Amino acid sequence: MKKLLFTITALLFSMVVSAQDIFDNASLHGSFQTDVQFYRPDAAIGIYDSTIAGRKIGINGFTNLTYTLGKFKAGLRYEALLTPLAGFDPRQEGNGFPNVWVNYNTDFIEITAGNFYEQFGNGLVFRTYEEWTLGYDNSMNGMRVVLFPTKGLTLKGVYGSQRFFWQKYERNNRGLVRGADAEFSFNDAFSKLDEAGLRLSVGASAVSRYQRDADPIYKLPENTGAFAGRVNLGAGNFNFMTEYAYKINDPSAINQFIYSNGQALLSSFSYSQKGLGVMLQLKRVDNFSFKSDRAETANALDINFIPPINRMHAYSLTAKYPYATQPNGEMGMQFQLNYKIPKGTPLGGKYGTGISLNFSQVNDIVRDTLDKEYRGTLGYKSDFFKVSDHIFFRDLNVEVEKRFNSKLKGVIQYMNLLYDIAVIEGHTGEEAVKANLAVADFTYKFNSRNALRVEAQGMWTKQDEGDWAALMAEYTIAPKWFMALSDQYNYGNPDPDKRNHYYTISGGYTHESTRIALTYGRQYEGVVCVGGVCRQVPASSGFTVTISTNF
């Protein structure tokens, strides 16, 4: 009897041990966020009862869940935008599970079925991603296979349809996307390269979109292919990256239904050593919008991503006029310098001084015909190396960062901006904005927990809405509490009735990864960084609550 009991115990124990392997690898994680806004009419900033149209409350919310069991993963995402916050595409109104997926992942193969996000290279021919604060999601619904056949080699294959707000894919209601990518890292295959201080990887991608031709006038290509090749070469402190992409003729609503092929080139060259970083980036884009529906002109159904190569600014006024890529044609360059003046030098002082300089400019490409009535033709011819005199965007900014003592530190920034508002925002006929901006941002630490940050900004321009001034004070008690007061004042608006104050008062509490923030006041559109977090917000007036957590 005792023997039997012992055997059973031993057996059960071995079962427990194997079960333990599974349970040790099992986990359930997720995240949750909801943004609630209560709107009030505010005639001064152009918000009336009719604008609100009875929709006094906007709520966006989502939950992600990921279950992991060893090599398996399964996840889902629930969203409810009822009604969406002001500034979001009205087509986003709805609720449901936009993402449901399963994934199996080993050292040799990774399979995903359902919704997924993926990027080939820099995204010039393929990128799906999701940006909650912008309400953007072009996720694929289909299958993805990733293979790691030998050391250094990664092969990817994807197919599916893209998310289009809440519209379910049905036959021919939008295009299908198929793609493949290969990347080879020489360093992973040949370890001798590392010893020589060299780094080399190459990659190539091909993407095709199938969309039925139902056009009554034109005969449109049903299969459109795009191809890209890329190289990343590094030697010591130097790094060179380039990617070139080519797209077969793809007449679309964006390119005025022209039949010419498109191309895009992105290159960057950088040097970095301790205390110094330099980067130069070049870009050329010609007829390179690529969407899974030719008729779509809004910010949706993009198959590719053409990165705008400009500094993404973090202060409200410096971020007021952000550049957006012109997919029909642009030539851009960007230069960036980061330097830290060492400690103990006259300019470096006791703590060292950080300097960063950034310059970017984007021009139009040169076309041999300016006649825009080229629908249904080959369009124009464009010399690859010629730059048009027409400047879309230019940004020169210098930032100095300094710690004065253990309590006080600060950042000062100057920016000079040229912004073709007619092209970038579609305000036809409006003069390009030429502006000078200055920012001073100082933090004083009372003790190890309490700190006060004061931020002052100014923008001086004769165009658009004229001069602005902004002031903010933020008091924080680490690691949980913050309170902030801010005002943006459009004191130089050419129309005296529009010289408005955009004031806000906000506060928040963070416990571990749970964050609750409340804001009351007027919100100007742009990137706002308050209370330790940055996000993109639309214009509004009223009360906002954000609750975010993860587990």
Place this chain on the structure above:
Amino acid sequence: MKKLLFILLLLVPMSHLFSQESQLPKVNIKTLNGQSFNTADIKNDGKPIILSFWALWCKPCQKELDAFNEVYEDWQKETGLKVVAVSIDDSRSTAKVAPHVKGKGWEFEVLLDPNGDFKRAMNVNMIPHTFLLDGNGKIVSQHTAYFDGAEQELYQKVKKLVGKK
């Protein structure tokens, strides 16, 4: 006795159910040099790791990393701690990350997550989002947002992990 044994047998698997391990998900991202990197390889020889998600456009993130950098040498000496900063900048800025990191003189490891794959796998909603991992890669605590001085409290937790107080 038999009853006791039975109860014990029942308890053994239960205890395993509750000791869910939060090992880091396996995601392929990039190093600062553009080489591929598997996030399951974020390790520190059994010592704690601070894993922080940041971006060039996020000022509080930079403040947090600057704060880490100022004391990083001392922290490493005292506890063997490692800081890994994951940039979620997309392809518009990935080329700028290395010059920025070097120009700032940051000494810790920086990784690139240009399409947010690792960010999503870690369920990060907002940045800065900072995780503290113990020597086994298990998440001990996490925090969203950064306020001046928050690094002190985080470091107290690190010290507790390595048994120093």
